[in-house]
Amino acid sequence: MPPAEGADVPPTPNSNPNIPPITKSAITAMRHPPPESKESLRLRRYVILSFWAVAIFIGLPIWWKTTAIYRAELPLQIMTDWADGKICRPVFPLRISVEAPTLQLQDAHNLIRATQHALDDLNEFSAHHLRLMLADAPLSAANASQQVVISGGPGDRSDDEDIALSIRLIPIETGTAPRSILQPYAPTLDVYYSPNQIPPPSSTGSPLATFIAHELHKIFAEEQTLLAHLLSTTSNVYTAKMKSLSSETVTELERQSTRTLKYAPTYHLTFSLFSPTFMPSSWEIEAALQQYLSPLLETFSSISNFTVDTQVQLYATFSPSIRQPEYDENLKAWTLRKEDLSGFINAAEWPLSPSIGVSPTVNFILYVPDQSQSPLLVKESGANSWLVPQWGGVLILNPAVTGQSPMTLTKDALTPAMHTFSEQLLSLLGLPQSPASLPLRLSTLKRVRAASLLFSASSTLGALARLTKALKSIPIPDNVAKSVDTAIAHLQQSCSDLRDGRFQGALENARIAETAAEKAFFEKSMVGQVYFPDEHKVAVYLPLLGPVAVPLIMAGMKELKSLRGR
Known part of the structure; x- marks a missing residue:
């Protein structure tokens, strides 16, 4: 029978009487290692502490430094305020110069004052106001105060380019008076009056002043509507002006906004000749463009620049997605249905590039x-x-x-096409339809473009601020901060130029601000981090840190446990 558990094992017989017998307690004592010395315990603890010290004081700072995402400081609150319209409220003060060489100075001032009162009574749009001033008038005390309102400083004289419209008062002895004629190719309004229509000094109004005020109100009515529509989309302050417009006017404004090209400093114009046969094979397009289109493009040089190219393709067939032309007995012509016009262009075979370079392309197709x-x-x-x-x-x-189609389209044969393309280009660029003076319409477009660019740049800055707050993991490089600072500085300058009536400067600064804001928002190094979430980081670091962290943690826990046992 084996001995009971826990009982002493009887001495093992040994032939050598000098060797003591081996008991169970002696065997148990032999299984445990000898007790560590204090020096070895201290040495082990120093080794563990040294590993933890290297990991904490050297490894973690290096890891933090090499993996930290650099985020440059951005003026987020200022960017948000620009987007919300809290910093700049655009105004459009238009200077109207009055030329009255035949009037006495006092009579001219009385007429201007009466006309200004009539204008202010007609104006319902506070952001757009006309300010009359006497041309070549000396800076008297009264005129100096008027200059403060107009140009922002008592000694600041208006340049010719800052004059929105010139009114020439022309006295007549016979004929209908008052009457006006707006020059089609100059920002000039000729007003014909009889001498007895000049208001006396004691009068606060006159038929001549009322007539001039109504003429000015009609000239700038469409501009006020365009600016009110633009400002109402960004602020609730101008909704009252929009509510006063008819539904047809609002619909037309919406249609124009969807038809107009987005503003760009440079547009690329492509003129293409397509024919289903081998005729015509050439056209005198260079001479036609030089005669009919170049003067128009030069007038737009203060707003945008243009590059032009041409191309010819023969045997260009219709798009297979539309029905073939049908002969109409009433019109005595072959006809295309209106619903097929959108598919008229054969994009699969016609060489029409959507864009060339960074500039948007405007296509004009002449189909024979x-x-x-x-x-x-x-x-x-x-x-x-x-x-x-x-x-x-x-x-x-x-x-x-x-007869047959000519082999070459002459410049005279292209005249109707050039006129049509010119009208289409004006429509695509957003040129207003009134007034009848082309320089005034261009000035209106300049102010509308300046305001739209200011709002676009402000909105982009606001979107960047929201993106920065929402995504903490994306980097913000220094060039983004520089672009934001550039955009804010030029936005402030553009807003100041608008208040001072310097619309060309406002357009140029707003253009720079919009470019800088777009550059900051679409920075490539920022976009890449958006698609690298935290789960990917965990998947990368766990295989690397696991084998290192487990021995350190287990050794530390074992040492703490032994210290607690003692």
Whole structure:
């Protein structure tokens, strides 16, 4: 029988009487290692502490430094305030110069004062106001105070380019008076009056002053509507002006905004000739552009620049997505349905590039149909041209009913096409339809573009501020901070130029601000970190830190446990 558990094992017989017998307690004592000395305990603790010290005081700072995301300081509150419209409230003070060489100085001042009162009574849009001033008037005390309102400083004289409109008062002895004529190619309004219509010094109003005020109000009515529509989309302050407009006017404004190209400092114009046959194979497009389009593009040089190229493609067939032309007995012509116009362009085979470089491309297509399908018109309207919103325009140039198509389109044959393309370009650029003076319409477009760029840059800064607050893991490099500072500085200068009536400077500064804001928002190094979430970081670090951290943690826990046991 084996001995009971825990009982002493009887001495093992040994032939050598000098060796003591081996008991169970002796065997148990032999299984445990000898007790550590104090020196070895201290040495082990120093080793563990040294590993932890290296990990904490050297490893963690290096890891933190090498993996930290650099975020440059951005003026987030200022960016948000710009986006909310709290910093700049655009105003558009227009200077109107009055030329009255035949009037006495006192009479001229009385007429200007009465006209200004009538203008202020007609104006319902506080951000857009007209300010009359006497041309070449000396800076008297009264005139100096008027200059404070107009230009911002008592000694600041207005430059000619800051004058929105010049009024020439022309006395007449016979004929209907008062009457006015707006010059079509100059920012000048000629007002004809009879000498007895000049208001006396004691009068606060006169028919002549009322007439001039109403004429000025009609001239700038569309500009006020465009600016009110633009400002109402960013602020609730100007909704009252929009509520006073008819539903047809609001619909037309919305249609114009969807049709107009987005503003760009440079546009690329492409003129293309397409024919389903081998004729015509050439066109005198350079001479036609030089005569009909170059003067128009030069007038836009203060707003945008343009580059132009041309191309010719023969045997250009219709897009297979539309129905073939049908002959209409009433029109005596081949017709295209209105619903097929959107698919008229054969994008698969016609070489039409959507953009060349960084500038947006505006396409103008001249299509010469085959003699067997000429004339070719739009069935519903009978027109031979149409506009493609934010893209370009198309014109069908029908050859003569008799005879063959010419091999070369001369400059005279291209005259109708150049006029149509010019009108389509003006529509795509957002040029207002009134008044009848082209320089005044260009000035209106300049102010509208300056305001739209200011709002666009402010909105981009606000979006960048919200993105920075929402995503803490994206880096903010120094060039983004510099671009933001540049955008804010030029926004402030643009707003100041608007208040002072320097609209060309306002447009240039707003253009720089919009470019800088877009550059900051679309920084490539920021976009890459958006698609690297924290889960990816955990998946990367765990395989590396696990084998290192487990021995350190287990050794530390074992040492703490032994200290607690003692």
